[in-house]
Amino acid sequence: MTEQNFDANDDPCISGGSAAQLQGSAHGAVAGDPKPVDLPRIERAVREILAAVGENPDREGLLETPARVARMYAEMFAGLHLDPREHLRKFFTEEYDEVVLVKDISFCSMCEHHLLPFIGHAHLAYVPDGKVIGLSKLARVVEVVARRPQVQERMTEEIASLLVNDLGAKGVAVVVEASHSCMTIRGIRKPGSMCVTSSMKGLFRSNLSTRAEVMQLIYGGKR
Numbered sequence: 366m367t368e369q370n371f372d373a374n375d376d377p378c379i380s381g382g383s384a385a386q387l388q389g390s391a392h393g394a395v396a397g398d399p400k401p402v403d404l405p406r407i408e409r410a411v412r413e414i415l416a417a418v419g420e421n422p423d424r425e426g427l428l429e430t431p432a433r434v435a436r437m438y439a440e441m442f443a444g445l446h447l448d449p450r451e452h453l454r455k456f457f458t459e460e461y462d463e464v465v466l467v468k469d470i471s472f473c474s475m476c477e478h479h480l481l482p483f484i485g486h487a488h489l490a491y492v493p494d495g496k497v498i499g500l501s502k503l504a505r506v507v508e509v510v511a512r513r514p515q516v517q518e519r520m521t522e523e524i525a526s527l528l529v530n531d532l533g534a535k536g537v538a539v540v541v542e543a544s545h546s547c548m549t550i551r552g553i554r555k556p557g558s559m560c561v562t563s564s565m566k567g568l569f570r571s572n573l574s575t576r577a578e579v580m581q582l583i584y585g586g587k588r
C-alpha cells in the first residue's frame with residue numbers, strides 16, 4: 366500500500382481512543398460508533414482457531430501469533446474507523462472540464478465471505494464541474510474503502526458514490542480489477558482469474574463516447 370500507511374501501533378482506534386466516525390457506509394460500524402478494534406479479543410479468537418484446527422497455541426513458534434494476527438486485522442480493517450470523505454474536502458477551482466483519470470491504483474481488500482485478500486487495481490476517472498481535487502486523494506479514498514470487509518461490487522459502487530456526492534463531478538467512472546484469493550488458493554482454485562467491476566455515473570453513463578474514451582485511456586491497446 367503506497368498512499369497511506371496504516372500503522373496499527375499509531376491508530377487511536379486500536380488503543381481504545383476515539384475512533385473517526387464512519388459515515389454513509391454499508392458496513393457494521395455506523396456513523397458516530399466509537400467502536401475501537403479490540404486486540405485482546407482478536408488474540409483470544411486466534412488462539413481458539415489454532416486449537417480448533419489441531420495446533421498447539423502454546424508451542425514456541427505460535428506464542429506471538431495471536432498478537433501478530435490481531436495487529437494485522439487492525440491494519441487490514443482500519444478503514445472501518447476512517448471517513449473517506451475527509452480526503453475529498455480540499456479542492457482547487459479549475460476551468461478544466463475533460464477527463465481526469467488516475468489509473469492502476471493498487472489495493473488490497475478482504476473478501477467478507479472468507480476473510481481472504483483480494484488484490485488488484487482501481488482506475489478512477491471524473492469530469493470536473495469546476496472543482497478538481499489532489500490526485501493522491503483518489504488513491505486515499507480507495508485505501509479507506511478497501512480496508513474493510515468487502516465485496517468487490519460494493520467497493521466499486523462506494524468509491525463511485527463518494528466521488529459523485531462529495532466532488533460534484535459531471536461524471537465519474539470507477540473500474541476495479543482484482544484477483545480473489547478465495548478463488549485462487551482454495552475452493553475452485555483458479556489462479557489467474559480476475560474479477561472486473563465498473564460503476565459509471567453522470568456523463569460516463571449517459572454519453573457512450575465519453576465512456577469509450579475513459580476505457581481507451583484505462584486499457585489503451587491492452588484489451
Ligand SMILES: Nc1nc2c(ncn2[C@@H]2O[C@H](COP(=O)(O)OP(=O)(O)OP(=O)(O)O)[C@@H](O)[C@H]2O)c(=O)[nH]1
Nearest residue numbers: 476477478479515516517518545547548551552553
Ligand atoms: N460477487 C462476489 N462474490 C464474491 C466476492 N468475493 C468472494 N465471492 C464469492 O462469494 C461466494 C461465497 O459462496 P458460498 O457458496 O457461500 O461459499 P463457499 O462454499 O466457500 O463457495 P466456493 O468459493 O464456491 O467454495 C463464492 O462464490 C466467492 O467466489 C466478491 O467480491 N463479489
Ligand SMILES: [Zn+2]
Nearest residue numbers: 476478479547
Ligand atoms: Zn472470498
